[in-house]
Amino acid sequence: MTPRRDNASAMNESGGIPGEDRVAQPGQPRTVAFDGLRHEFGRLLIRNLLLNLLTLGIYRFWAKTRVRHFLWRHVKILGEPLEYLGTGTELLIGFLAVVVIFAPVATAYSYAVPFLIPWEIPFSGIAIQLFYYAVLVFLIQMAVYRVRRYRLTRTAWRSVRFGLHGSAFKYASIWLLHGLMTLATLGLAYPWLRVATTRYFARNARFGSTSVSFNARAGGLFRRWLTVAAPGLAAIGLFIAVNEEGFEALGSLWNALREGKVITNPVALVLFVVRKFNLMPLWLVVLSFSLFVWYRVGEFRYFVNAMRIGETRLSSRMDTAIVYGVYFAFIVVIVGAALFLLFGVLGSLIGFLKLGGITGKQVIFLITTLLLLAIYWFYGFVRMLFVKVALLTNICETLSLERQEALDRTVQATAALPSHGEGLADALDVAGL
Amino acid sequence: MRFAANYYDGVAARSQPAVIAVTDVGIIIFAVHGAMLAHWPAERVILAEPPRDGEPVRIGLDGTTARLVIDDPRVVEALDRVAPRLYRQVRLSWGGLARIVGWAGAAVGSITFILLVVVPSLSEQLAAVTPHTVRERIGFMTLRQLTRLVKIDRSGPPRARRAYCSDTEGRNALEAMVVRVAAGMAEPPSLRIVVVNTELDNAFALPGGIVVLTKGLIDNALSAEEVAGVIAHEIGHIHYDHPIQGMYRTAAVSIVVGLVTGDVAGGILITGLGRWVLNSGYSRVAERQADDYALERLYAAGIDSKGFEEFFTRALAAQAQGEGAVSGFLSTHPLTRERIETVRRAARATGKVFGGDHREWRRLRRICRRTRTAPPPVRIR
Structure with a gap:
């Protein structure tokens, strides 16, 4: 028996099952590949959904862990898979810690608000609300950083763990500062926000004892961002310029409300005011939104190319067209399914049962609720199974390493690991895989 | 090998x-x-x-x-x-299962403790220290929300199309009724009573001692004693501080339930369901307290509690039919046979609210002939 050279050769011997959507090609192994099978992943997702329902959501920690196990295991770098080392119990303990620490704080805060607001000062309520959102954003960003730390320390490749130094508090501060700057510049400073936060994250990331360098500059992204932001900003300008009449109508409505005039038909009034506006500039906003995907893919390539793990250079050739295709198909499928369920199924049910009266209304309400839930589940399922897998496959296929032999010299770090999972992020519903 | x-x-x-x-x-x-x-x-x-x-x-x-x-x-x-532990990470061991069951039990226990002990007592204590001015502010905020949510009756002449009923004679009759219900109270609470101009049939007690009746409730009542019973019931809620406690409790329960169910698919449904079950559990106790208070009050004021009983009986009959005038009241005041029985068995005085003066009752029923956009308080004390 001879020792194996690497896992890629083993994969070729076992061979891809013909007709399956296995990504790895025989012969030349890709530097990075995702070779998960859709039907296996689909089975896992359905199983998770059922168990989540049966346990009223308590299973979700193990469900997430299983999903990550699957996705990590099928990301193969130089033939060797990533390994996910986290457990559902860790996530549960993290969650319980939040129940113990965060729940009383949140409860106390929502209790305290009526006492905190100095009602005599005008707009003090709004100011407190804004402060509340700032605190919330800060907490969410802290949670994001802690989640990344947890996931990186629970990821190993070739028996060496990844890691993340730095402080979540500092990361959230950087985010908040640049976020305010972005607001103040009507969004123009967005690339600086992205670069500053990614820089802090990347420079604190580790593979074993090897650190990551990141030399992106926001200037390198600004032209791309300007292309996205320009239609949006133009839309605002145009909207103000062409809608003198509309704003006048709005102003007189506002005055009428302040004088305490009675509105007999609010819907008609709102429609009347809206019709006074020329809404054409809003199409530019739609354009702006759809260009955002193009920006993010370009940004992703730029960021990956600016990153080095030790001496190993990363580069990405990710293509925007594929991402657009995936999202377009996703929107078509979800909207189609929603329309079919709500109008087709619900409509025919109502016609078939000829429901009337208060019991009829309740039955219709129940069925509608269940259908909306079904759409919600279908949405999550399709998003995971098709969008996330397609994007992950594409990211892996277009990623390549240069001077990969330098990775051989990496050794395990000795830093302590965070002992438990992603509690705060789970509570704040910061999604992710 | x-x-x-x-x-x-x-x-x-x-x-x-x-x-x-x-x-x-x-x-x-x-x-x-x-x-x-x-x-x-x-x-x-x-x-x-x-x-x-x-x-x-x-x-x-x-x-x-x-x-x-x-x-x-x-x-x-x-x-x-x-290797005896080869499948450790693959097969779930008894020890691992026990650990998970233990954690789950602890979590269920702690959540139950929070919901059943911490939330009610915290809400009570916070309600006790909430100053009256803050309550009134919250009460009026809620009242404004309420009048936005219900459908204001626009069928009458223009002067009767606004949100709050303000006919002077009707208000005087209502005030007389409230004074009568509160008769002989050692320390009558600071009360405001407003009538909202809507066909909906309901009554609410809001923070800050605001009792809200609807035009529909007055229209559908068969006697002044029925309305007096409902008012006594709502004063009971105010006496026990239920409205402000309920607000604090709802806030806490939403946070806790939201936390537990997390982002599970269907979390929306489960959250709604859980909140509904918990709130109806809390409110069943509160309704019983308010009933007992109302009966005592009616007895002390010498008002026939038969009207209160009749109101309940009609509400239940309407509910049994599936549709009816009084179902609005039931949606916020869960009614049980047990409650009706309690009311039926209660000692009953024989006095009438207006001492048999039908003119006063007719005036009260016409309170929505004139309306205003701001609440005209019938303020007691």
Whole structure:
């Protein structure tokens, strides 16, 4: 028996099952590949959904862990898979810690608000609300950083763990500062926000004892961002310029409300005011939104190319067209399914049962609720199974390493690991895989 | 037995071609040229992943990230004979299950404790220290929300199309009724009574001692005593501080339920359902308290509680029919046979609210002939 050279050769011997959507090609192994099978992943997702329902959501920690196990295991770098080392119990303990620490704080805060607001000062309520959102954003960003730390320390490749130094508090501060700057510049400073936060994250990331360098500059992204932001900003300008009449109508409505005039038909009034506006500039906003995907893919390539793990250079050739295709198909499928369920199924049910009266209304309400839930589940399922897998496959296929032999010299770090999972992020519903 | 392997030692990120020997004392790992690299004790050898067809077997040393990657699937069989904890991460052990069940029990216990003990007592204490001005502000805020949510009756002449009923004679009659209900109270609470101009049939007690009646309720009532009973009931809620406690409780319960169910698919439904079950549990106690208070009050004021009973009986009959005038009241005041029985058995005085003066009752029923956009308070004390 001879020792194996690497896992890629083993994969070729076992061979891809013909007709399956296995990504790895025989012969030349890709530097990075995702070779998960859709039907296996689909089975896992359905199983998770059922168990989540049966346990009223308590299973979700193990469900997430299983999903990550699957996705990590099928990301193969130089033939060797990533390994996910986290457990559902860790996530549960993290969650319980939040129940113990965060729940009383949140409860106390929502209790305290009526006492905190100095009602005599005008707009003090709004100011407190804004402060509340700032605190919330800060907490969410802290949670994001802690989640990344947890996931990186629970990821190993070739028996060496990844890691993340730095402080979540500092990361959230950087985010908040640049976020305010972005607001103040009507969004123009967005690339600086992205670069500053990614820089802090990347420079604190580790593979074993090897650190990551990141030399992106926001200037390198600004032209791309300007292309996205320009239609949006133009839309605002145009909207103000062409809608003198509309704003006048709005102003007189506002005055009428302040004088305490009675509105007999609010819907008609709102429609009347809206019709006074020329809404054409809003199409530019739609354009702006759809260009955002193009920006993010370009940004992703730029960021990956600016990153080095030790001496190993990363580069990405990710293509925007594929991402657009995936999202377009996703929107078509979800909207189609929603329309079919709500109008087709619900409509025919109502016609078939000829429901009337208060019991009829309740039955219709129940069925509608269940259908909306079904759409919600279908949405999550399709998003995971098709969008996330397609994007992950594409990211892996277009990623390549240069001077990969330098990775051989990496050794395990000795830093302590965070002992438990992603509690705060789970509570704040910061999604992710 | 010997197998070819790729060895990752958990220290360096490089693959070492190796040969392993599976023996009774565990796995002994040799470099290809023959030098011994490591010995993994049998009781710490685990499968890093469930073995699957067509994929190499991945073995680990428990407590480390060191791995052996072996192409030959027969290695699992060989290890199964010597490694007692081979499936540790794959099969759920009794100990692992017990740990999870223990945690789940603790979580259920702590949440139950929060919901049943912490939330009610915290709400009570906070309600007790909430100053009256803050309550009134919250009460009026809620009232404004309420009038926005209900459908204001626009069928009458223009002066009767606004949100709050304000006919002077009607208000005087209402005030007389409230004074009568509160008669002989040692310390009558500071009360405001407003009538909202809507067909909906309901009554509410809001923070700050605001009692809200609807035009629909007055229209559908068969006697002044029915309305007096409902008012006494709502004063009971105010006496026990239920409105402000309820607000604090709802806030806390939403947070707790939201936390527990997390982002599970269907979380919306489960959250809504959970909140509904919990709130109806809390409010059942509150309704009973308010009923008892109302009966005592009616008795002390010498008002016939038969009207209160009739109101309940009609509400229940309407509910049984599935549709009806009084179902609005039931949606916020869960009614049980037990409550009706209590009211029926209660000692009953024989006095009338307006001392048999039908003119006063007719005036009260016409309170929505004139309306205003701001609440005209009928303020007691």
